[in-house]
Amino acid sequence: MLDTELRTMIDEVKDGRMDRRGFVQRMLAFGLTAPMATQLLAIGGVAMAQSPAPYKPTKRGGGGPLKLLWWQGATLLNPHFATGTKDQDGSRLFYEPLASWDGDGNLNPILAAEIPSIKNGGLAADAKSVTWKIKPGVKWHDGKPLTADDLVFTWEYSNDPATAAVSKGVYGDIKVEKVDDLTVRVLFKAPTPFWANAFVGAYGCILPKHLFAEYKGAKSREAPNNLKPIGTGPYKFVEFKPGDVVRGEINMDYHMPNRPHFDTVEMKGGGDAVSAARAVIQTGEYDFAWNMQVEDEVLLRLEKGGKGKTSYAVGGDIEFIMINFTDPNTEVDGERSSMKTKHPILSDAKVRKALSLLVDREAVQKVIYGRAGRITANYLNGPAQYVSKNTSWEFSIEKANKLLDEAGWKLGADGVREKDGKKLKLVYQTSINGPRQKTQAIVKQACQKAGIDVELKSVVASVFFSSDVANPDTYSKFYADLEMFQIPMTQPDPALHMRRYLSKNVATKENKWQGQNFPRWVNKEFDAAIEQAEGEIDPIKRASLYIKANDIMWQDTMVIPVMHRLKVEATSNSLRPVLSGWSNETDNIQDWYREATG
Amino acid sequence: MGQYVLRRLLIAVPSLLGISLVLFIVLALAPGDPFSELATNPNVPPEVGAALRAKFGLDDPIYIRYLRWLAAMAQGDWGFSFVSRMNVDTLILQRLPTTLYVIGSAQILALLVAIPVGVFAATRPYSIFDQIANTLAFIGFSLPTFFTGLLFILIFSVTLDWLPFVYSTDVKGTGISWLFGQIRQAIMPVMVLGLFQGASMTRFVRSAMLDVIRLDYVTTARAKGLGQARVIVKHAMRNAMIPVVTLIALQMPAIFGGAIVTEQIFRIPGIGSLLISSILSNDTPVIMAVTFVFACLVVFFNLIADVLYGWLDPRISFR
Numbered sequence: 081m082l083d084t085e086l087r088t089m090i091d092e093v094k095d096g097r098m099d100r101r102g103f104v105q106r107m108l109a110f111g112l113t114a115p116m117a118t119q120l121l122a123i124g125g126v127a128m129a130q131s132p133a134p135y136k137p138t139k140r141g142g143g144g145p146l147k148l149l150w151w152q153g154a155t156l157l158n159p160h161f162a163t164g165t166k167d168q169d170g171s172r173l174f175y176e177p178l179a180s181w182d183g184d185g186n187l188n189p190i191l192a193a194e195i196p197s198i199k200n201g202g203l204a205a206d207a208k209s210v211t212w213k214i215k216p217g218v219k220w221h222d223g224k225p226l227t228a229d230d231l232v233f234t235w236e237y238s239n240d241p242a243t244a245a246v247s248k249g250v251y252g253d254i255k256v257e258k259v260d261d262l263t264v265r266v267l268f269k270a271p272t273p274f275w276a277n278a279f280v281g282a283y284g285c286i287l288p289k290h291l292f293a294e295y296k297g298a299k300s301r302e303a304p305n306n307l308k309p310i311g312t313g314p315y316k317f318v319e320f321k322p323g324d325v326v327r328g329e330i331n332m333d334y335h336m337p338n339r340p341h342f343d344t345v346e347m348k349g350g351g352d353a354v355s356a357a358r359a360v361i362q363t364g365e366y367d368f369a370w371n372m373q374v375e376d377e378v379l380l381r382l383e384k385g386g387k388g389k390t391s392y393a394v395g396g397d398i399e400f401i402m403i404n405f406t407d408p409n410t411e412v413d414g415e416r417s418s419m420k421t422k423h424p425i426l427s428d429a430k431v432r433k434a435l436s437l438l439v440d441r442e443a444v445q446k447v448i449y450g451r452a453g454r455i456t457a458n459y460l461n462g463p464a465q466y467v468s469k470n471t472s473w474e475f476s477i478e479k480a481n482k483l484l485d486e487a488g489w490k491l492g493a494d495g496v497r498e499k500d501g502k503k504l505k506l507v508y509q510t511s512i513n514g515p516r517q518k519t520q521a522i523v524k525q526a527c528q529k530a531g532i533d534v535e536l537k538s539v540v541a542s543v544f545f546s547s548d549v550a551n552p553d554t555y556s557k558f559y560a561d562l563e564m565f566q567i568p569m570t571q572p573d574p575a576l577h578m579r580r581y582l583s584k585n586v587a588t589k590e591n592k593w594q595g596q597n598f599p600r601w602v603n604k605e606f607d608a609a610i611e612q613a614e615g616e617i618d619p620i621k622r623a624s625l626y627i628k629a630n631d632i633m634w635q636d637t638m639v640i641p642v643m644h645r646l647k648v649e650a651t652s653n654s655l656r657p658v659l660s661g662w663s664n665e666t667d668n669i670q671d672w673y674r675e676a677t678g
Numbered sequence: 679m680g681q682y683v684l685r686r687l688l689i690a691v692p693s694l695l696g697i698s699l700v701l702f703i704v705l706a707l708a709p710g711d712p713f714s715e716l717a718t719n720p721n722v723p724p725e726v727g728a729a730l731r732a733k734f735g736l737d738d739p740i741y742i743r744y745l746r747w748l749a750a751m752a753q754g755d756w757g758f759s760f761v762s763r764m765n766v767d768t769l770i771l772q773r774l775p776t777t778l779y780v781i782g783s784a785q786i787l788a789l790l791v792a793i794p795v796g797v798f799a800a801t802r803p804y805s806i807f808d809q810i811a812n813t814l815a816f817i818g819f820s821l822p823t824f825f826t827g828l829l830f831i832l833i834f835s836v837t838l839d840w841l842p843f844v845y846s847t848d849v850k851g852t853g854i855s856w857l858f859g860q861i862r863q864a865i866m867p868v869m870v871l872g873l874f875q876g877a878s879m880t881r882f883v884r885s886a887m888l889d890v891i892r893l894d895y896v897t898t899a900r901a902k903g904l905g906q907a908r909v910i911v912k913h914a915m916r917n918a919m920i921p922v923v924t925l926i927a928l929q930m931p932a933i934f935g936g937a938i939v940t941e942q943i944f945r946i947p948g949i950g951s952l953l954i955s956s957i958l959s960n961d962t963p964v965i966m967a968v969t970f971v972f973a974c975l976v977v978f979f980n981l982i983a984d985v986l987y988g989w990l991d992p993r994i995s996f997r
Contacts, residue, residue: 155759156764242729244726244729245726246722248722248725248726249722298733307764319848321772322762325846325947348844348846348847350942350947350951355831355943362836363839365844
């Protein structure tokens with residue numbers, strides 16, 4: 081039903097009988113996210129809205145200094161080497177992609193002359209290629225013109241295995257060819273519904289061929305411009321001290337009119353999140369601070385009578401509890417949590433359901449996340465068009481008790497359930513991080529009331545999240561019954577986010593635990609839905625497939641979603657930043673400005 | 679004297695080698711992976727991490743990696759940071775001036791407080807001044823720097839709004855206003871660190887002075903009719919300074935360590951914060967280099983202390 085209705089609506093937008101905004105709003109009502117809705121339109125043949133940011137300054141410069149505080153400083157300035165968003169954010173001051181995502185999930189052209197669509201001939205009908213037109217007249221900071229050669233080079237650079245570029249995953253499976261000086265065509269091996277990956281967003285930043293040509297592959301680390309970026313961005317490079325400060329000054333030849341507003345930019349790093357919040361919200365020493373991983377009550381206290389406030393961007397990041405489907409306590413062929421075993425307790429769906437009923441998300445939100453979290457039953461929380469409306473969550477110790485009774489776990493004299501002489505005991509691990517330990521405590525308490533003995537385990541984050549094969553405490557080995565962490569959704573397309581749980585991605589000793597399916601969950605129905613979705617060009621069908629995949633996860637309780645997390649930033653009262661949950665904080669920095677009356 | 683210094687230097691070489699070996703093995707065996715952030719990112723294919731491991735030689739056995747490090751070090755190559763993808767010596771040199779400025783100022787402040795207060799207190803033991811000085815000293819070194827640092831921030835930055843609490847590498851202005859800016863932003867960290875050091879040093883100077891002041895030769899000097907000031911400064915203090923010099927010299931590396939906390943609180947881009955961020959990101963070449971620098975400092979300051987003994991008290995001969 082949704083299918084035909086959507087189709088009619090897209091046609092209405094095409095004919096101009098309905099405006100884009102109306103469409104997106106109705107999509108939201110259907111449970112789809114805004115970026116999904118706009119992608120639906122794009123693939124349905126309607127050009128993307130050139131969402132104009134409400135930018136007020138009428139001349140370039142004059143905004144004084146912009147002072148940014150990142151509590152982890154940028155450690156390098158080549159976006160294709162970036163480890164973590166801090167490096168992408170720092171690089172982004174100087175380098176630019178063809179387009180970036182705005183808060184509604186629309187593509188915003190940066191270096192592109194226009195966003196490709198079926199209408200303008202940019203998107204091929206078979207979804208096997210995209211043609212990008214570059215804005216004419218763009219110059220690198222050293223005065224050389226930006227051309228299609230730079231884009232082709234960036235693809236070659238990243239694609240060379242010896243370069244060891246972190247963007248290899250984005251450029252590895254495509255081909256980029258030059259059509260003319262200002263046009264490139266990106267060719268996909270198979271129909272690719274999510275075409276806006278290469279040259280878009282953080283990994284989409286384009287490198288100047290004339291400065292990097294000699295430093296491709298094995299020589300990549302010797303390039304002098306790794307430390308002195310020369311890009312096309314709104315700010316020109318001045319100074320860089322790894323982990324401490326990145327400084328830039330206004331680019332008077334910037335390719336967008338009246339931009340940028342600030343004369344200089346400084347991104348200072350180091351310290352901790354609380355004092356960063358204090359420096360922006362309370363004392364106003366800085367204009368903007370990144371990623372306020374601070375308890376909401378602290379932020380609320382700082383905001384009282386302060387010089388700044390918190391701002392939020394909604395993306396798809398999810399904090400959840402994973403359930404182990406294999407037995408972490410039995411060793412088979414020198415491997416715990418082996419695929420050859422079955423979890424003695426958790427392979428029973430009733431026990432998993434009971435556990436989900438014992439997670440009091442409302443309390444977790446109230447006590448821990450506050451404004452930074454939204455309660456959800458879904459693993460996939462955005463963009464809107466992919467968000468399932470078929471799921472629900474509940475906190476009920478009573479129902480959990482009933483389910484456990486049904487599953488044959490009898491309450492023992494010590495208040496712990498047992499079955500066949502085995503106690504209902506679970507090990508629940510996570511990384512050391514204030515909110516996580518608090519969540520653990522809330523869950524443990526509820527489990528106790530249902531006769532489940534939960535042993536809490538916390539591992540230092542640097543060990544928990546490491547890929548160290550020798551360490552038994554990593555999240556990928558998952559030698560516990562339950563584990564909790566966050567998976568950030570790095571792009572407004574669910575493909576990467578969802579494909580982790582394909583059966584073929586199970587983390588085992590054989591693949592050195594590189595597979596991302598840590599619960600070692602195998603579900604043919606899920607596999608089929610994902611594989612179908614990845615080749616599906618029809619956006620509506622594709623969305624419904626991802627919703628189906630999400631629902632399968634929910635029905636089978638393979639993960640227990642705890643909190644849909646928002647990005648939290650601190651902003652001075654006069655600053656007008658442009659933020660998006662679908663991109664990096666500095667992705668739209670050219671549109672930031674300061675309100676004159678602040 | 680020259681021979682003595684040379685001999686001490688030669689002894690330092692094997693001890694530094696031993697230290698470096700231990701550091702290297704501990705780091706190599708420690709859990710953690712410099713490329714873990716890449717591993718958790720679904721956008722980055724596992725082969726990128728593998729290529730980087732191969733490129734940086736992380737898959738070789740420990741002893742080969744150690745020998746390679748040693749050979750490079752002998753040629754003045756401090757290594758290559760995994761995280762910043764730049765040379766470690768550049769990273770350290772960028773941060774050294776700030777560290778020296780802050781730690782040096784703090785140490786001078788500590789001496790300026792400790793020596794006069796300690797000496798004055800020792801000449802009038804159990805007087806009101808002595809008791810006040812003692813109480814303050816006890817409070818001073820009982821409070822950890824992360825506590826006083828936060829207290830200072832709350833008082834001087836948040837409540838009074840006098841001083842900035844984020845240390846900026848790039849102070850605006852030139853000439854006097856630049857100098858003023860530099861001093862202004864260093865006041866809090868230097869006070870926090872300097873007073874902490876000064877407090878324990880005051881106690882030390884006082885007891886060293888008390889020991890010396892009762893010796894016969896001081897009484898003799900007084901009996902000869904020398905003025906009090908002259909007796910204290912020329913006769914007593916010089917000898918009392920020997921244990922104080924030992925303390926200061928041996929504390930220097932510990933001060934670099936103590937500054938790590940202060941650097942973190944005030945976001946001072948010094949060596950300490952470099953060490954912390956490198957440890958957090960498992961950037962082993964940087965950790966190795968910075969800890970090795972600390973080891974060199976220990977050896978170096980020990981040497982200085984030995985040389986100073988001889989100058990302060992010629993009876994300690996260089997044999």
